[in-house]
Amino acid sequence: MKTKLIIIAVAAALLPSAIWAQVRPQMPEPDYKFTVVKELPITSIKNQNSSGTCWCFSTISFLESEVIRIKGIKDQAQYPDLSEMFVVSRSYKDRAEKYVRLDGNLTFGAGSEADDVLDVIRDYGIVPQEAMPGKQKLPIHGELDAVTKAYVEAIAKKPNRGSLSENWKAGFDGIVDNFLGVPPTSFEVNGKTYTPESYRDELGIVPDDYVTITSFTHHPFYTKFAIEVCDNWRWDTAYNVPIDEFMQILKNAVENGYTAAWGSDVSERGFSRNGVAVLIDAAAAIPQTDQQRLVGDGPAQAQKAEVKIPEEIKPTQEYRQKCFDEMTTTDDHGMHIFGIAKDQNGTTYYMVKNSWGESGKYKGIWYASENFVAGKSIDIVVHKDAVPKDIKKKLGIK
DSSP: OOOOOHHHHHHHHTSOHHHHHHHSOOOOOOOOOOEEEEEOOOOOOOBOOBSSOHHHHHHHHHHHHHHHHHHTOOOGGGOOOBOHHHHHHHHHHHHHHHHHHTTTOSOOSSOOOHHHHHHHHHHHOOOBGGGOOOSSSSOBOHHHHHHHHHHHHHHHTOTTTSOOOTTHHHHHHHHHHHHHOOOOSOEEETTEEEOHHHHHHHHTOOGGGEEEEEOOSSSOTTSEEEOOOTTOTTOOEEEEOOHHHHHHHHHHHHHTTOOEEEEEOOOBTTBOTTSEEOOSOBOOOOOSSHHHHHHOOSOOOOOOTTOOOOOOOOOOHHHHHHHHHTTSSOOOEEEEEEEEEEOTTOOEEEEEEOSBSSOTTTTTEEEEEHHHHHHHEEEEEEEGGGSOHHHHHHHTOO
16 A cells, blocks of 8 residues: 655654644544454454555465465464565565666555565465564664665666666665565475475465455446556556445455455544544544554543444445545555454444554454445455355456
């Protein structure tokens, strides 16, 4: 997902928390009481920290749950822990090559989307976290992003007066490897030697078995198109369905044991820092870490007695399109949907694993209302077998 409002973010990062609280006010929150309806297995909460890599953390989490499902793993001690930085490294290198081929006419930055992870795993495989843990305990990628962007911008100008040497790729790879570590070509797991490709196959991950679903009217329904967001730099395509079928696919997935990688706009007043997302008026986001940039971290306003659960917008197909066209729905953030819950009023929420560490009231878990998901989703990625058969047929998915 993309990094936006950079200038405002830098300025806001310099403000004391009391002033920041005024810049990004938080609503008094009701005392939500959630009851779990369906909860699927997930791995531990991770922290992307000061990096724009939510797209990778969320999709890796999704694929870890897929391995648990595919392998039928019951023991949490045996849950997979896959390397985000292996994927991030390969993604940066692929994007650099495409950026230069397009003479710099491509967004280059930290952001991306879920299909990028699947593309990397298809082309290069995957490794466990211990084989490539990265060089930092928590990612801080400001220098990496600045240096890599400056490098590809310089190369795209063809400083050799019209031709490129064969050395620039090795130079770029060296920068990325210095920050993230060198991707291993082989490693051991439980005494057995794997390559990234053979480990992918051992885990049962088949990237082509996953489909991206979206819902917009500027392209025909039941066709595929590349969603027009800068982070979709690979130009991966998504299946386009009406909003009711979009939500039907997600509900069918969770109810039948499949989780989903979720791309959404979260720079909304209704997406609280305390673990709840409801569809009300949008508000701008800002500062330093990914969490601060999107929902802030200033002291929350004091809770008022008996704050009522707010009345939500009921999103329509027209609402979704209007928000996308006006760019009030943008590809802010990637997360992982893994369950369904209801609040004390019987409203349905999706349980969401975030990648901001154990933050918020629910220690890294968010509850996003059905209305929020329907109104503010960019897309979801699910296993193709999670799509209801009748919709699958309309889309031509085998």
